[in-house]
Amino acid sequence: MFRVPVRLLKSINSVGKNHGLVGNLRKMSSYPINDVMFGLTEDEIALRQSVRGFVEKELAPYAQDIDKNNSWDGLRQFWRKLGDQGLLGITAPAEYGGSGLNYFSHVIAMEELSRGAGGIALSYGAHSNLCVNQICRNGNEQQKKKYLPKLISGEHFGALAMSEAGAGSDVVSMKLRADKKGNKYVLNGTKFWITNGPDADVLVVYAKTDPTKHQHGITCFLVERGFKGFSTSPKLDKLGMRGSNTCELVFENCEVPEENVMGGIGKGVYVLMTGLDYERLVLSGGPMG
Numbered sequence: 187m188f189r190v191p192v193r194l195l196k197s198i199n200s201v202g203k204n205h206g207l208v209g210n211l212r213k214m215s216s217y218p219i220n221d222v223m224f225g226l227t228e229d230e231i232a233l234r235q236s237v238r239g240f241v242e243k244e245l246a247p248y249a250q251d252i253d254k255n256n257s258w259d260g261l262r263q264f265w266r267k268l269g270d271q272g273l274l275g276i277t278a279p280a281e282y283g284g285s286g287l288n289y290f291s292h293v294i295a296m297e298e299l300s301r302g303a304g305g306i307a308l309s310y311g312a313h314s315n316l317c318v319n320q321i322c323r324n325g326n327e328q329q330k331k332k333y334l335p336k337l338i339s340g341e342h343f344g345a346l347a348m349s350e351a352g353a354g355s356d357v358v359s360m361k362l363r364a365d366k367k368g369n370k371y372v373l374n375g376t377k378f379w380i381t382n383g384p385d386a387d388v389l390v391v392y393a394k395t396d397p398t399k400h401q402h403g404i405t406c407f408l409v410e411r412g413f414k415g416f417s418t419s420p421k422l423d424k425l426g427m428r429g430s431n432t433c434e435l436v437f438e439n440c441e442v443p444e445e446n447v448m449g450g451i452g453k454g455v456y457v458l459m460t461g462l463d464y465e466r467l468v469l470s471g472g473p474m475g
Contacts, residue, residue, distance in 0.1 A: 241302035249303035252429035269340025300475025305429035317344030345386035364393035404454035415440030
Protein backbone atom coordinates (compact mmCIF):
# COMPACT_ATOMS: atom_id res chain seq x y z
CA MET A 187 0.00 0.00 0.00
CA PHE A 188 1.18 3.52 -0.80
CA ARG A 189 2.48 5.25 2.32
CA VAL A 190 0.99 8.71 2.84
CA PRO A 191 2.20 10.57 5.96
CA VAL A 192 -0.53 12.22 8.01
CA ARG A 193 1.18 15.61 7.66
CA LEU A 194 0.66 15.45 3.89
CA LEU A 195 -2.98 14.45 4.16
CA LYS A 196 -3.66 17.68 6.04
CA SER A 197 -2.32 19.75 3.15
CA ILE A 198 -4.06 18.21 0.16
CA ASN A 199 -7.55 19.63 0.79
CA SER A 200 -6.45 23.05 -0.44
CA VAL A 201 -4.92 21.79 -3.68
CA GLY A 202 -8.11 21.91 -5.73
CA LYS A 203 -8.85 25.47 -4.58
CA ASN A 204 -5.42 26.96 -5.13
CA HIS A 205 -4.37 25.02 -8.24
CA GLY A 206 -0.76 25.33 -7.19
CA LEU A 207 1.22 27.03 -4.46
CA VAL A 208 0.14 29.93 -2.30
CA GLY A 209 2.08 32.94 -1.06
CA ASN A 210 5.48 33.59 -2.56
CA LEU A 211 6.15 30.04 -3.71
CA ARG A 212 6.41 29.08 -7.36
CA LYS A 213 3.10 28.11 -8.91
CA MET A 214 2.92 24.61 -10.32
CA SER A 215 1.62 24.16 -13.85
CA SER A 216 -1.67 22.64 -12.82
CA TYR A 217 -5.35 23.19 -13.48
CA PRO A 218 -8.32 21.61 -11.69
CA ILE A 219 -8.78 18.06 -12.89
CA ASN A 220 -12.02 16.17 -12.39
CA ASP A 221 -10.41 12.75 -12.18
CA VAL A 222 -13.77 11.05 -11.79
CA MET A 223 -14.53 11.97 -15.42
CA PHE A 224 -11.59 9.82 -16.49
CA GLY A 225 -12.46 6.83 -14.36
CA LEU A 226 -9.86 7.22 -11.63
CA THR A 227 -10.60 5.31 -8.45
CA GLU A 228 -10.68 6.89 -5.02
CA ASP A 229 -7.25 5.42 -4.27
CA GLU A 230 -5.80 6.84 -7.49
CA ILE A 231 -7.27 10.26 -6.77
CA ALA A 232 -5.85 10.14 -3.24
CA LEU A 233 -2.47 9.17 -4.68
CA ARG A 234 -2.49 12.15 -7.04
CA GLN A 235 -3.44 14.53 -4.23
CA SER A 236 -0.85 13.20 -1.82
CA VAL A 237 1.98 13.35 -4.37
CA ARG A 238 0.91 16.85 -5.37
CA GLY A 239 0.93 18.00 -1.76
CA PHE A 240 4.38 16.51 -1.27
CA VAL A 241 5.72 18.14 -4.47
CA GLU A 242 4.28 21.54 -3.59
CA LYS A 243 6.21 21.54 -0.34
CA GLU A 244 9.40 19.65 -1.13
CA LEU A 245 10.17 20.33 -4.82
CA ALA A 246 8.29 23.17 -6.53
CA PRO A 247 9.76 25.97 -4.35
CA TYR A 248 13.25 25.05 -5.60
CA ALA A 249 12.41 24.53 -9.28
CA GLN A 250 13.48 27.99 -10.48
CA ASP A 251 16.92 27.73 -8.88
CA ILE A 252 17.34 24.17 -10.14
CA ASP A 253 16.69 25.29 -13.69
CA LYS A 254 18.95 28.33 -13.34
CA ASN A 255 21.89 26.47 -11.81
CA ASN A 256 21.46 23.05 -13.43
CA SER A 257 22.10 21.59 -9.98
CA TRP A 258 20.48 21.14 -6.59
CA ASP A 259 22.40 20.72 -3.36
CA GLY A 260 19.31 19.14 -1.81
CA LEU A 261 18.95 16.38 -4.41
CA ARG A 262 20.19 13.51 -2.22
CA GLN A 263 18.04 14.63 0.68
CA PHE A 264 15.02 14.89 -1.62
CA TRP A 265 15.73 11.37 -2.91
CA ARG A 266 15.47 10.01 0.63
CA LYS A 267 12.16 11.81 1.01
CA LEU A 268 10.91 10.21 -2.21
CA GLY A 269 11.89 6.89 -0.69
CA ASP A 270 10.02 7.69 2.52
CA GLN A 271 6.89 8.37 0.44
CA GLY A 272 7.14 4.97 -1.26
CA LEU A 273 7.59 6.58 -4.68
CA LEU A 274 10.98 5.19 -5.70
CA GLY A 275 9.69 1.63 -5.61
CA ILE A 276 6.11 2.41 -6.50
CA THR A 277 5.72 -0.72 -8.69
CA ALA A 278 8.18 -2.88 -6.72
CA PRO A 279 6.99 -5.72 -4.46
CA ALA A 280 6.58 -4.97 -0.77
CA GLU A 281 9.10 -7.66 0.18
CA TYR A 282 11.88 -5.41 -1.15
CA GLY A 283 10.44 -2.24 0.38
CA GLY A 284 8.25 -1.27 -2.58
CA SER A 285 4.67 -0.01 -2.67
CA GLY A 286 3.35 -2.73 -4.99
CA LEU A 287 1.19 -0.39 -7.09
CA ASN A 288 0.49 -0.58 -10.83
CA TYR A 289 1.97 1.32 -13.76
CA PHE A 290 -0.97 3.71 -13.96
CA SER A 291 -0.14 4.80 -10.42
CA HIS A 292 3.45 5.25 -11.56
CA VAL A 293 2.28 7.53 -14.38
CA ILE A 294 0.25 9.59 -11.90
CA ALA A 295 3.31 10.06 -9.69
CA MET A 296 5.44 10.98 -12.70
CA GLU A 297 2.86 13.54 -13.84
CA GLU A 298 2.65 15.24 -10.46
CA LEU A 299 6.40 15.36 -9.94
CA SER A 300 6.75 16.90 -13.41
CA ARG A 301 4.37 19.70 -12.44
CA GLY A 302 6.88 20.72 -9.81
CA ALA A 303 10.16 20.37 -11.74
CA GLY A 304 10.44 18.49 -15.01
CA GLY A 305 14.15 17.76 -14.75
CA ILE A 306 13.95 16.19 -11.31
CA ALA A 307 10.92 14.19 -12.43
CA LEU A 308 12.92 12.85 -15.38
CA SER A 309 15.60 11.66 -12.97
CA TYR A 310 12.86 10.07 -10.87
CA GLY A 311 11.54 8.19 -13.91
CA ALA A 312 15.01 6.97 -14.84
CA HIS A 313 15.56 5.71 -11.31
CA SER A 314 12.17 4.21 -10.47
CA ASN A 315 11.36 2.74 -13.87
CA LEU A 316 14.46 2.31 -16.01
CA CYS A 317 16.55 0.98 -13.13
CA VAL A 318 14.37 -0.29 -10.27
CA ASN A 319 11.68 -1.76 -12.49
CA GLN A 320 14.17 -3.55 -14.72
CA ILE A 321 15.76 -5.20 -11.70
CA CYS A 322 12.31 -6.16 -10.38
CA ARG A 323 11.34 -7.71 -13.71
CA ASN A 324 14.61 -9.37 -14.71
CA GLY A 325 16.89 -9.69 -11.69
CA ASN A 326 17.38 -12.95 -9.84
CA GLU A 327 16.57 -13.20 -6.15
CA GLN A 328 20.13 -12.49 -5.06
CA GLN A 329 20.30 -9.35 -7.23
CA LYS A 330 16.93 -8.09 -6.01
CA LYS A 331 17.85 -8.52 -2.35
CA LYS A 332 21.22 -6.87 -2.86
CA TYR A 333 20.22 -3.82 -4.87
CA LEU A 334 16.52 -3.03 -4.51
CA PRO A 335 16.22 -2.04 -0.82
CA LYS A 336 18.72 0.84 -1.03
CA LEU A 337 17.39 1.98 -4.42
CA ILE A 338 13.84 1.98 -3.08
CA SER A 339 14.73 3.77 0.16
CA GLY A 340 16.57 6.52 -1.72
CA GLU A 341 19.93 5.73 -0.16
CA HIS A 342 21.17 4.87 -3.65
CA PHE A 343 20.62 6.48 -7.05
CA GLY A 344 19.85 4.30 -10.07
CA ALA A 345 20.31 4.67 -13.82
CA LEU A 346 20.10 2.74 -17.08
CA ALA A 347 22.83 2.92 -19.73
CA MET A 348 21.72 1.98 -23.22
CA SER A 349 22.56 4.77 -25.69
CA GLU A 350 25.96 5.52 -27.18
CA ALA A 351 27.26 8.34 -29.36
CA GLY A 352 26.80 6.10 -32.41
CA ALA A 353 23.90 4.01 -31.15
CA GLY A 354 20.80 5.96 -30.24
CA SER A 355 17.68 4.97 -32.16
CA ASP A 356 19.56 1.95 -33.55
CA VAL A 357 20.52 0.86 -30.08
CA VAL A 358 21.42 -2.73 -31.00
CA SER A 359 24.42 -1.36 -32.92
CA MET A 360 26.06 -0.51 -29.57
CA LYS A 361 29.84 -0.94 -29.36
CA LEU A 362 30.45 -1.32 -25.61
CA ARG A 363 32.28 -4.67 -25.29
CA ALA A 364 32.11 -7.17 -22.44
CA ASP A 365 34.71 -9.94 -22.59
CA LYS A 366 34.72 -12.91 -20.22
CA LYS A 367 37.90 -13.28 -18.17
CA GLY A 368 37.71 -15.89 -15.44
CA ASN A 369 34.72 -15.22 -13.21
CA LYS A 370 34.41 -11.62 -14.40
CA TYR A 371 33.43 -9.65 -17.48
CA VAL A 372 35.70 -6.82 -18.57
CA LEU A 373 33.85 -3.89 -20.16
CA ASN A 374 35.45 -1.42 -22.57
CA GLY A 375 33.77 1.50 -24.29
CA THR A 376 31.39 4.34 -23.46
CA LYS A 377 27.73 5.17 -22.99
CA PHE A 378 26.34 8.63 -23.71
CA TRP A 379 23.38 10.82 -22.68
CA ILE A 380 22.89 8.80 -19.49
CA THR A 381 20.31 10.32 -17.15
CA ASN A 382 21.47 10.13 -13.51
CA GLY A 383 24.90 9.07 -14.74
CA PRO A 384 26.83 11.52 -12.53
CA ASP A 385 24.89 10.43 -9.43
CA ALA A 386 24.10 6.75 -9.92
CA ASP A 387 25.32 4.17 -7.43
CA VAL A 388 23.84 1.28 -9.43
CA LEU A 389 23.43 1.14 -13.21
CA VAL A 390 21.70 -1.26 -15.58
CA VAL A 391 24.19 -1.47 -18.47
CA TYR A 392 23.90 -3.16 -21.87
CA ALA A 393 27.03 -4.41 -23.65
CA LYS A 394 28.04 -6.74 -26.48
CA THR A 395 29.33 -10.10 -25.29
CA ASP A 396 29.32 -11.49 -28.85
CA PRO A 397 29.52 -8.82 -31.60
CA THR A 398 29.02 -11.47 -34.31
CA LYS A 399 25.43 -12.11 -33.18
CA HIS A 400 24.19 -8.50 -33.49
CA GLN A 401 21.15 -8.06 -31.20
CA HIS A 402 21.49 -11.59 -29.82
CA GLY A 403 25.00 -10.79 -28.64
CA ILE A 404 23.82 -8.18 -26.11
CA THR A 405 24.01 -8.91 -22.38
CA CYS A 406 22.69 -6.85 -19.46
CA PHE A 407 24.91 -6.12 -16.45
CA LEU A 408 24.46 -4.51 -13.05
CA VAL A 409 27.35 -2.10 -12.54
CA GLU A 410 28.23 -0.36 -9.28
CA ARG A 411 29.86 3.06 -9.16
CA GLY A 412 32.85 1.72 -7.28
CA PHE A 413 33.76 -1.00 -9.77
CA LYS A 414 37.35 -0.85 -10.96
CA GLY A 415 37.64 0.79 -14.39
CA PHE A 416 34.33 2.67 -14.26
CA SER A 417 34.19 6.48 -14.36
CA THR A 418 31.96 9.34 -15.48
CA SER A 419 32.71 12.43 -17.55
CA PRO A 420 31.60 15.90 -16.38
CA LYS A 421 27.84 16.35 -16.60
CA LEU A 422 26.34 18.06 -19.64
CA ASP A 423 25.07 21.65 -19.50
CA LYS A 424 21.73 21.10 -21.22
CA LEU A 425 19.19 23.53 -22.64
CA GLY A 426 16.23 21.76 -21.02
CA MET A 427 15.51 19.26 -18.25
CA ARG A 428 18.14 21.02 -16.17
CA GLY A 429 18.84 19.52 -12.80
CA SER A 430 18.46 16.05 -14.30
CA ASN A 431 22.15 15.24 -14.33
CA THR A 432 23.34 13.64 -17.57
CA CYS A 433 26.79 12.52 -18.65
CA GLU A 434 28.99 10.08 -20.55
CA LEU A 435 29.99 6.83 -18.84
CA VAL A 436 33.50 5.50 -19.42
CA PHE A 437 34.45 1.82 -19.10
CA GLU A 438 38.20 1.15 -19.18
CA ASN A 439 38.79 -2.50 -18.38
CA CYS A 440 35.85 -2.24 -15.99
CA GLU A 441 35.56 -5.47 -14.03
CA VAL A 442 32.02 -6.76 -13.43
CA PRO A 443 31.44 -9.98 -11.45
CA GLU A 444 29.77 -12.81 -13.35
CA GLU A 445 26.91 -12.84 -10.84
CA ASN A 446 26.00 -9.32 -11.99
CA VAL A 447 24.76 -10.57 -15.36
CA MET A 448 21.01 -9.88 -15.40
CA GLY A 449 18.67 -11.96 -17.55
CA GLY A 450 21.28 -14.32 -18.98
CA ILE A 451 24.19 -14.16 -21.42
CA GLY A 452 23.05 -12.94 -24.84
CA LYS A 453 19.57 -12.18 -23.47
CA GLY A 454 20.08 -8.47 -22.99
CA VAL A 455 17.99 -7.56 -26.02
CA TYR A 456 14.96 -9.19 -24.38
CA VAL A 457 15.58 -7.33 -21.13
CA LEU A 458 15.95 -4.12 -23.13
CA MET A 459 13.00 -4.46 -25.49
CA THR A 460 10.47 -5.82 -22.99
CA GLY A 461 11.18 -2.85 -20.74
CA LEU A 462 10.86 -0.12 -23.37
CA ASP A 463 7.06 -0.06 -23.50
CA TYR A 464 6.82 0.32 -19.71
CA GLU A 465 9.49 3.01 -19.78
CA ARG A 466 7.75 4.97 -22.53
CA LEU A 467 4.42 4.68 -20.73
CA VAL A 468 5.70 5.99 -17.42
CA LEU A 469 7.84 8.76 -18.93
CA SER A 470 4.80 9.98 -20.89
CA GLY A 471 3.57 11.36 -17.59
CA GLY A 472 6.36 13.95 -17.79
CA PRO A 473 5.03 16.13 -20.61
CA MET A 474 1.50 15.66 -19.26
CA GLY A 475 2.63 17.23 -16.00
